[in-house]
Amino acid sequence: MHILFCNWRDTRNPEGGGSERYVETVAAGLARRGHQVTIACAEHANALREEVHDGVRFVRRGSKMDIYLRTFGRLLLGRYGPVDLVVDVQNGLPFFTRLATRRPVVVLVHHVHREQWPVVYPGLIGRIGWWIESRVAPRLYRRSRYVAVSAATRSELVELGIAPDRISVVHNGNDPAPSGRFEVDGGQRLVVLGRLVPHKQVEHAIDALASVRATHPDTHLDIIGDGWWEPQLRSYAAEAGVSGAVTFHGFVPDDVKHRLLAQASVMLLPSLKEGWGIVIGEAGSHRVPTVAYESAGGTTESIDHKSSGLLVHTPEELTRATQDLLDDPEWRAHLGEGALRKSQSYSWDETVSQFASVLDA
Numbered sequence: 001m002h003i004l005f006c007n008w009r010d011t012r013n014p015e016g017g018g019s020e021r022y023v024e025t026v027a028a029g030l031a032r033r034g035h036q037v038t039i040a041c042a043e044h045a046n047a048l049r050e051e052v053h054d055g056v057r058f059v060r061r062g063s064k065m066d067i068y069l070r071t072f073g074r075l076l077l078g079r080y081g082p083v084d085l086v087v088d089v090q091n092g093l094p095f096f097t098r099l100a101t102r103r104p105v106v107v108l109v110h111h112v113h114r115e116q117w118p119v120v121y122p123g124l125i126g127r128i129g130w131w132i133e134s135r136v137a138p139r140l141y142r143r144s145r146y147v148a149v150s151a152a153t154r155s156e157l158v159e160l161g162i163a164p165d166r167i168s169v170v171h172n173g174n175d176p177a178p179s180g181r182f183e184v185d186g187g188q189r190l191v192v193l194g195r196l197v198p199h200k201q202v203e204h205a206i207d208a209l210a211s212v213r214a215t216h217p218d219t220h221l222d223i224i225g226d227g228w229w230e231p232q233l234r235s236y237a238a239e240a241g242v243s244g245a246v247t248f249h250g251f252v253p254d255d256v257k258h259r260l261l262a263q264a265s266v267m268l269l270p271s272l273k274e275g276w277g278i279v280i281g282e283a284g285s286h287r288v289p290t291v292a293y294e295s296a297g298g299t300t301e302s303i304d305h306k307s308s309g310l311l312v313h314t315p316e317e318l319t320r321a322t323q324d325l326l327d328d329p330e331w332r333a334h335l336g337e338g339a340l341r342k343s344q345s346y347s348w349d350e351t352v353s354q355f356a357s358v359l360d361a
Contacts (some may be wrong), residue, residue, distance in 0.1 A: 002036040004080055006071050006097055007089040012047045014251045017195050019110045021355055023170055029352030030056030038080055042067040068095050070156040076100040093325030094137045105144045110158040110275030111297055116199045122319050134160050149275045152297035168358045173280035173348030188219040188326050191264035191319045193279040198225030203236050204270035208319040210240045216326050226251040262286045266325050281325050284339030291321045308338035
């Protein structure tokens with residue numbers, strides 16, 4: 001069976017993140033099961049326009065502005081070859097693949113973007129985007145199967161009118177931490193890992209850093225990830241008087257990412273919305289607990305409050321929780337052990353198996 005994944009980015013894209021990791025891990029798992037798998041995504045300077053990696057063919061065309069139109073056109077014209085099933089990865093906008101093929105279409109949703117549209121695209125564009133996501137897409141894909149990465153996302157889809165019996169929940173998996181020892185310095189380090197865009201609210205982590213440095217003056221913040229919001233974050237750190245205590249690492253290889261995670265005392269995830277939060281498990285594999293917002297949605301499943309991390313409601317609570325963890329090493333170690341156990345309870349093999357079952361059905 002030839003399976004086509006339509007996704008706006010891939011993991012080698014500087015703006016790629018956890019949702020792209022999910023897609024590519026599942027795609028590679030399906031390829032190992034004997035399927036022909038293609039991922040259609042936007043092109044960028046870090047990768048070839050076409051290549052095969054882990055048994056998956058990548059076809060990169062267009063930019064983040066026209067990837068939807070290009071992918072739709074290529075599918076309609078048969079440019080990907082004979083396709084037996086399409087996975088339409090809906091990151092806010094669908095690819096409208098239901099109109100381009102008569103083959104079965106499965107819609108993969110990490111989270112609903114109700115809160116993000118007015119933040120990223122204020123005004124008319126954001127309202128149109130939300131209208132397409134909340135009104136047009138549910139009607140267009142009314143006969144399609146949905147995959148949500150968390151029960152929280154499933155509930156949001158039901159609110160948009162998707163029949164509950166058409167939605168399967170397939171969680172993210174986790175990889176164990178790489179073997180070997182990582183050098184850990186003696187200072188307190190906070191870490192943020194993710195794309196640098198407004199709705200990730202990295203400013204809240206910078207505020208927490210500025211506050212805790214009053215009692216822990218050597219605390220440092222490592223920001224891992226790339227994105228167009230970085231200049232604003234640099235300015236924000238300078239205005240807060242902590243630019244010397246913040247390192248912007250950009251897009252880093254996996255070995256550097258894991259070294260930075262291993263050095264951290266606490267991960268902060270102040271994101272407005274998360275379908276799951278794959279970075280929580282990555283930090284947990286190094287016994288690093290995460291402080292995140294409960295209102296983000298998927299964090300309520302990827303974090304067991306007061307067992308593997310802490311869920312808070314406001315920026316003030318985020319700062320207070322960070323302070324408490326830095327003040328109390330025993331409390332931090334307790335949550336770190338819980339974070340490790342939590343990360344070990346999810347595997348990518350199980351994710352691939354469950355996703356394959358949805359496609360088989």
